[in-house]
Amino acid sequence: MLFAVAMTFIDQTIVAVAAPEIDRELGLSASGMQWVVNAYLLALAAFFAIGGRLADLLGARRVLVVGTLLFVVSSVLCGCVPTGGVAQSWLIAFRVTQGVGAALLFPAALAVVVAVFPVDRRGRALALFFGLSGALTVLGPVLGGWLTSWTWRAIFWVNVPVAVVALVLTFLARLEDRPRAESLDVRGALLIVAGMGLSVLGFQQAATWGWGSAATWGCIAGGAALLVLFWRYERGVRHPLIRLRVFRDPAFRADALVLFFAMLAFVPLFFFASVYAQVCLSASPTQAALFLLYFFAGFALASQWGGHILDKRGARPALRLGTALGAVGFALWANRLTDLSMHDQWPYAAMAGAGIGLLLAPASTDAVNRAIGASYGEVTGVTQTVRNYAASVGLAVFGALLTRVTAENVAGTLRSRGVPAGRADGVARQVAEAVTGNGDARVPQGSGQAASAARDAMAAVRMDFAQANQWVFYGMAICLGLAHLCALRHPGDRVTAPAAQSARPKAPVS
Numbered sequence: 184m185l186f187a188v189a190m191t192f193i194d195q196t197i198v199a200v201a202a203p204e205i206d207r208e209l210g211l212s213a214s215g216m217q218w219v220v221n222a223y224l225l226a227l228a229a230f231f232a233i234g235g236r237l238a239d240l241l242g243a244r245r246v247l248v249v250g251t252l253l254f255v256v257s258s259v260l261c262g263c264v265p266t267g268g269v270a271q272s273w274l275i276a277f278r279v280t281q282g283v284g285a286a287l288l289f290p291a292a293l294a295v296v297v298a299v300f301p302v303d304r305r306g307r308a309l310a311l312f313f314g315l316s317g318a319l320t321v322l323g324p325v326l327g328g329w330l331t332s333w334t335w336r337a338i339f340w341v342n343v344p345v346a347v348v349a350l351v352l353t354f355l356a357r358l359e360d361r362p363r364a365e366s367l368d369v370r371g372a373l374l375i376v377a378g379m380g381l382s383v384l385g386f387q388q389a390a391t392w393g394w395g396s397a398a399t400w401g402c403i404a405g406g407a408a409l410l411v412l413f414w415r416y417e418r419g420v421r422h423p424l425i426r427l428r429v430f431r432d433p434a435f436r437a438d439a440l441v442l443f444f445a446m447l448a449f450v451p452l453f454f455f456a457s458v459y460a461q462v463c464l465s466a467s468p469t470q471a472a473l474f475l476l477y478f479f480a481g482f483a484l485a486s487q488w489g490g491h492i493l494d495k496r497g498a499r500p501a502l503r504l505g506t507a508l509g510a511v512g513f514a515l516w517a518n519r520l521t522d523l524s525m526h527d528q529w530p531y532a533a534m535a536g537a538g539i540g541l542l543l544a545p546a547s548t549d550a551v552n553r554a555i556g557a558s559y560g561e562v563t564g565v566t567q568t569v570r571n572y573a574a575s576v577g578l579a580v581f582g583a584l585l586t587r588v589t590a591e592n593v594a595g596t597l598r599s600r601g602v603p604a605g606r607a608d609g610v611a612r613q614v615a616e617a618v619t620g621n622g623d624a625r626v627p628q629g630s631g632q633a634a635s636a637a638r639d640a641m642a643a644v645r646m647d648f649a650q651a652n653q654w655v656f657y658g659m660a661i662c663l664g665l666a667h668l669c670a671l672r673h674p675g676d677r678v679t680a681p682a683a684q685s686a687r688p689k690a691p692v693s
Contacts, residue, residue: 184292185315186349187251190258190342191285193326194223200327200457200472201335208335209270217387220454221578222275225383226282228572229376233367235290235564236424240367242360243291243298247353250287255346257281262339286571290563293551295358309548311490328472371424374413379572382406386579394583425565429553434498437673438550441502441542442566443573444666448513448659449539450574451581452478455655456532463649464525477529481512481536489541490548498549499675502542506667509538510660517656521649538663542670577662581655588654590615592647614644 198205198220206216238246257280264273293312300308330337385402392399417423429435453475460471485505492501512534519528550566594611598604 184247184295185312186345186352187247187288187292190251190254190345190349191227191289193345194258194281194285194342197327197338197341198223200475201331201338202454202458203461204331204335205274209264209266209274211271211274215271215275217454217578217582218271218275219278221383221387221575222278223282223285224450224571224575224578225380226279227286228383228568228570228575229379230283230286231290231568231571232375232424232564233372234286234288235294235562235567236367236372237287238291238294240363240365242362243294244353244358244360245362247288247291247295247358248350250284250289250291251346251349251353252284254281254284254288255342257284258339258342258346262336264336286567289567293563295356297551309544309551311544325472325476328467328470365422368417368420368422368424371413371417371420374409374416375424375568378406378409378413379575380406381409383572383575383579386576386583389579389583429562429565432553433672434674434676435550435553437502437669438498438546438553439566439569440669441506441546441666441673442550443569444662444669445506445509445539445542445546446570446573447577447580447662448509449543450571451577452535452659454578455581455585455652459520459649459652460525463520463523463645463652466525470525474525474532477532478536481533481538482540485537485540486544489543489545492541493545493548497675497677498545499670499673501545502670502673503667505538505541505543505545506663506670507538508541509535510663510667512536512538513656513660513663517653517660520653520656521646523645523649535659542666581658584658585651585655586615588651589648592651593644596643596647 202216202220205211205219211219234246234250257277260277261274261281264270264277293309296308296312326341327338330341381402383406385399385404385406388402389396389399414427417425417427430439456475456478457471460466460474464470464474466474485508489501489505492504512531516528516531516535519531522528547566547570551562553562590608590611592611593614594604594607597607597610602610
């Protein structure tokens with residue numbers, strides 16, 4: 184199961200490191216590269232609840248195999264994208280199907296882990312599962328930097344051998360399917376997919392359409408309305424996509440909110456830190472990957488400590504400590520971004536990573552253990568939907584913020600060098616869209632006054648971009664601060680083995 188989910192975690196980060204090379208060869212639009220990253224996360228968020236439900240209805244093994252095959256075929260097609268006008272649409276489309284495949288296989292894999300381990304060992308097993316699967320994300324930047332030096336297409340093809348191993352091990356494990364004689368809530372599935380898709384589209388396009396645009400707020404408000412409608416509709420369905428009564432548990436609500444605010448920062452960090460390293464630190468893709476390893480050094484060590492705290496004292500201490508440590512780490516890291524030194528930032532990157540590592544496994548495991556009247560597949564669908572929806576929103580909101588602040592900073596720099604205000608604003612927007620969409624070290628071309636000023640001001644523009652990134656990283660610190668407030672609301676009770684056993688639904692024999 185770890186081999187299966189490894190692909191899904193690696194793909195959340197591996198594309199960010201290869202973004203400049205992908206854009207350079209394919210010539211994507213200003214927002215195209217962000218959509219290549221965001222499409223995968225959006226599909227994950229939109230289809231996770233469906234994946235969890237299908238694992239219950241059809242059997243975990245069957246859904247796991249289908250999801251793995253869909254994921255690896257989509258990966259191959261992403262790597263085979265042709266150049267030309269169709270490239271952007273092709274790549275985004277198959278990133279979406281990649282996300283759908285991941286949304287099918289992850290809940291099924293977790294359901295298998297839950298079924299294998301007895302109740303008295305399930306907490307440690309799930310903590311290890313979430314900790315290791317989360318730590319696998321570190322392979323994304325490392326593999327991305329190494330493979331991109333050969334060809335960026337290999338970042339997608341690397342999933343093929345991993346998928347083959349996962350499928351062989353699944354066959355050897357002789358897993359038993361236990362399907363349910365219930366129907367799939369199709370209307371609920373359509374509502375949650377449409378609601379999440381519309382709302383994230385509004386956030387994503389805010390940088391292009393503007394925050395004052397009716398289209399921006401129409402998408403955000405329309406998506407929110409559909410999600411509210413989904414919530415109301417699910418309460419009256421005999422076999423709902425999500426049994427909403429799990430939210431009556433205050434500890435489950437606290438876990439879900441902590442995951443939401445933490446994931447606003449966690450997954451988007453890989454994209455923004457990678458671009459920052461390549462633009463401001465003039466790092467290669469491999470060096471950008473090493474820059475992110477500072478974060479994961481803290482994450483890997485703290486995730487094991489978080490699992491130990493969960494077993495001994497419950498989730499609340501780990502959540503409180505992790506969110507506080509993460510908030511402080513991101514704030515201190517933001518303060519040092521303008522130093523333009525990779526080595527000066529590593530203690531704060533490691534501290535931010537340790538905060539996320541402390542809270543991720545305990546929050547996820549505690550939530551799954553509180554599956555009251557619902558299946559573990561369903562509850563996993565809920566928590567992973569929350570996590571990936573937050574990641575999509577975080578990438579969109581922070582991307583819009585970074586583009587706006589970068590444009591303002593660069594425009595000020597150009598005006599200070601004699602470029603007329605109107606011309607400076609236009610060039611600044613182009614520069615901002617280029618560097619926030621991907622890390623790009625190319626020197627501006629052209630013979631006009633604005634192009635000459637931009638070439639002469641490259642060092643100042645790098646500092647402008649670093650200052651804009653400070654806003655993003657301070658925003659991430661605020662997200663972890665909000666997660667800390669939610670952690671304070673956790674009641675601190677622990678799920679005992681008998682309670683967990685009684686909470687687990689009895690699956691019908693196939």
